[in-house]
Amino acid sequence: QTVMLLLRAEGVHSCPQVMWTMFRRTVSEIAGADDDLVLLCGVAVGYEREGAVRLRTGRAEMTETVRFIGT
Structure with missing residues (x-):
C-alpha cells in the first residue's frame, strides 16, 4: 500500500496483481x-491511458482468499 501511494504521489498508477x-x-x-x-x-505499474474503458470485476470474500498468520 505504501509503495502504491508513493507511486500515485508521483503521478504513476498501480494495480495489485x-x-x-x-x-x-x-x-x-x-x-x-x-x-x-x-x-x-x-x-x-504504469501511466493511465486517457479514455480507456474501466472494468470492474467481481471479488471473492476475503475469508475465501486470505488467512492471517499469528493473529
Missing part, C-alpha cells in the same frame, strides 16, 4: 507460514 514469488520459502519461514500455504505478491 498476483504472481508466484521467487522468495516463497524465505518469506514463509520469516512469516511462520505452514508449508501448505502459497504466498503471492505483485503490482502492475
Whole structure:
C-alpha cells in the first residue's frame, strides 16, 4: 500500500496483481507460514491511458482468499 501511494504521489498508477514469488520459502519461514500455504505478491505499474474503458470485476470474500498468520 505504501509503495502504491508513493507511486500515485508521483503521478504513476498501480494495480495489485498476483504472481508466484521467487522468495516463497524465505518469506514463509520469516512469516511462520505452514508449508501448505502459497504466498503471492505483485503490482502492475504504469501511466493511465486517457479514455480507456474501466472494468470492474467481481471479488471473492476475503475469508475465501486470505488467512492471517499469528493473529
